[in-house]
Amino acid sequence: MSDYAQFEKRAAETVANRGAAARLKRQERRITPRMILVGVAGFLVFKSLIMVVVGIGTYDGRVADLQAGRGWEQLVAWIMQPGVVSGALAETFAKFTP
16 A cells, blocks of 8 residues: 555544544643642742741831731731741751752
């Protein structure tokens, strides 16, 4: 069988199978609890690393500046305020920095 004949055969099979591919049900993307947990854990690690890098005094000062703002700034300040978990992570990360 020539190369062109093989090509024609594969092209015909592809066209015939397209209908089957179109009938396949598409899976919906859902946000799973695992994805939420990974996102929250990543955010806590990020916040803890910021505390270690800029220092807790500077970090608290910047959060206080945000609390003095309006609307979104106060919401961000509430989210970014040091917590028990992020503080413990920051202490752990600080042990590994020179």
